[in-house]
Amino acid sequence: MITVVGGAGKVGATTGAFLLMRDVDDVVLIDILKDKPQGEALDLGHMASAIGSSRKVIGSNDYKDMAGSDIVIITAGFPRKAGQTREELLAINAKVMAEVSDAIKEYSPKAKVLVLTNPSDAMTYVVYKRLKAPRNQVIGFSGLLDAPRLSYYASQKLGISPASILPIVLGMHGENMFPVPRLSMVGGVPLSELMTKDQIDEIVKKTVGAGAEVIKLRGYSSNWAPAAGLTLMAEAIKNDQKRAIIASVILQGEYGVNDVVAEVPVILGKNGVEKVLEVPLNDEERQGFMKSIDAVKSLLSALPPEYK
Numbered sequence: 001m002i003t004v005v006g007g008a009g010k011v012g013a014t015t016g017a018f019l020l021m022r023d024v025d026d027v028v029l030i031d032i033l034k035d036k037p038q039g040e041a042l043d044l045g046h047m048a049s050a051i052g053s054s055r056k057v058i059g060s061n062d063y064k065d066m067a068g069s070d071i072v073i074i075t076a077g078f079p080r081k082a083g084q085t086r087e088e089l090l091a092i093n094a095k096v097m098a099e100v101s102d103a104i105k106e107y108s109p110k111a112k113v114l115v116l117t118n119p120s121d122a123m124t125y126v127v128y129k130r131l132k133a134p135r136n137q138v139i140g141f142s143g144l145l146d147a148p149r150l151s152y153y154a155s156q157k158l159g160i161s162p163a164s165i166l167p168i169v170l171g172m173h174g175e176n177m178f179p180v181p182r183l184s185m186v187g188g189v190p191l192s193e194l195m196t197k198d199q200i201d202e203i204v205k206k207t208v209g210a211g212a213e214v215i216k217l218r219g220y221s222s223n224w225a226p227a228a229g230l231t232l233m234a235e236a237i238k239n240d241q242k243r244a245i246i247a248s249v250i251l252q253g254e255y256g257v258n259d260v261v262a263e264v265p266v267i268l269g270k271n272g273v274e275k276v277l278e279v280p281l282n283d284e285e286r287q288g289f290m291k292s293i294d295a296v297k298s299l300l301s302a303l304p305p306e307y308k
Contacts, residue, residue, distance in 0.1 A: 002234055003028040003066040003108070005100050006076030007059065008036035010220070011116060014227035015073060016040065016057060020048045024235050026056040028065055031076070037061065063103035069111045071234050072104050074127065077117035079221050089118050090299065094307040097123050101130035109133075112237050112272040114230055115248075116141045120173045121261040122299045124248050126307045128261075136272040140248025142173030143263040144229030145222070147246040149210045150179050153203040154191055165191070168279060169207070169246055171262050171292025172299075178292040179204045183279055233268060240270035249273050255281075255289065260296050 002019055006012040007029025016027045027044070031037040037059030044057045058065065066072060077093040097117065104111060113131070115124040115138065124140035131138060147167040155162040166185045171178040181191040181200050192200060206213075214222045236243040247266045251257040254264065254276045265277040281289055300308070 001026045001028060001069045002071045002073065002238070003030060003069040003111075004073045004075060005030050005063075005066070005103075006074065006117075007031050008033050008040050009075055009079075010223035011226050011230075012073075012075040013040045013044070014223045015075065015230045016044055017047065018227050018231035019234060020044060020053055020055050020057060021051065022231060022235060023053060023055060024231065024238055025070070027058075028069065029057065029059045030061070030063060030066060031059070032061060034061060064107055066103065066111075067107040069108040071114065071237055072108055072111045073114045073116065073230055073234065074100055074123075075116045075226075075230075076100055077123070079118075090122055090302055091304055093117050093119075093123055094126050094303055097126040098130050098307060101127050105131055111137075113138045114141055114233055115139065116226055116230060118173075119299060121248055121296045122303060124261045125250070125300055126303065128250055129308060135250040135252060136274065138250070139233065139266075139268075139273055140173070140261055140263075141226065141230055141233065142248050143169065143246025144232060145211075145226055146173060146177055146179075146207065146263065148225065148229070150184060150203065150207045153206045153210075154181075154184070154195070157195060157199050157203060158186070160186065167246075168265070169263055170279075170289050172296045173248060173263060174295070175208060176292045176295035177208055177263070178285075178288045179207050180279070180281075180285055180288075182282070182285065236268040237270060237272060242267055242269045242274065244268075244277065247273065249276060251276070254278050255293075257293055260293055260300065262293055262296060 008031035029037040041059030128138040146169040150167040151162040151165040168183040267275040
């Protein structure tokens with residue numbers, strides 16, 4: 001069973017739909033809004049019936065209904081508004097994460113936890129500290145949003161399928177993320193060898209600003225792309241795929257960094273993060289990565305003491 005906390009929101013409900021459509025597992029949508037998760041679950045149940053899925057979906061306002069979940073996906077919290085940075089959401093969403101973590105500890109302490117809520121690096125850290133769980137169990141989502149965005153923009157320039165690109169984005173999720181074109185490959189050839197410097201600079205800028213652009217255009221933040229990424233992560237864990245993806249994890253010495261959340265390549269399987277992969281950075285890239293890490297550290301230092 002997979003529980004989505006915040007399941008009545010746009011990302012939560014869309015994630016529930018994708019999980020059912022890909023036949024990953026039964027789904028529980030939990031939300032504080034009265035009747036809303038039940039309504040979403042009813043509609044999704046009708047959808048499942050239409051596509052011939054036998055997976056079950058329920059909506060609830062009670063955390064106890066997550067009991068026994070293999071995976072808990074956290075999309076709860078306050079969304080980013082137009083002109084607002086992820087960092088401005090820090091204190092208010094940390095409180096939400098603490099509440100959800102306490103519920104997970106009570107009802108599904110062995111669940112693998114996927115954290116979407118922004119600012120996601122800090123919120124992943126709050127959940128990790130609150131649960132006192134092994135780092136393999138708490139995983140920040142953002143890499144499967146940032147990396148596909150890099151693929152998307154590069155594919156537009158190159159005129160190829162984004163599926164042909166293996167993208168690398170490291171560090172922070174936000175304005176200080178660090179895309180790495182030299183290590184992002186098309187058939188083993190780096191993007192940095194297929195594109196001009198101006199083109200590289202343009203796709204990096206668009207990748208970093210993609211979330212803000214979506215908000216500017218539609219008036220609210222992304223739901224389709226995040227839900228797709230969360231579903232793929234849950235699928236990798238549930239089906240023990242041992243799949244290499246970009247995800248945010250607590251670093252414990254990798255890249256020379258300790259006790260900081262960062263986007264890095266990992267192997268996802270039934271145990272959650274089964275391995276952290278260290279990519280070979282040159283001196284210039286190392287500086288860019290550490291600048292991104294410093295931005296995460298600054299964010300973590302701004303957390304209220306009770307959430308560290």
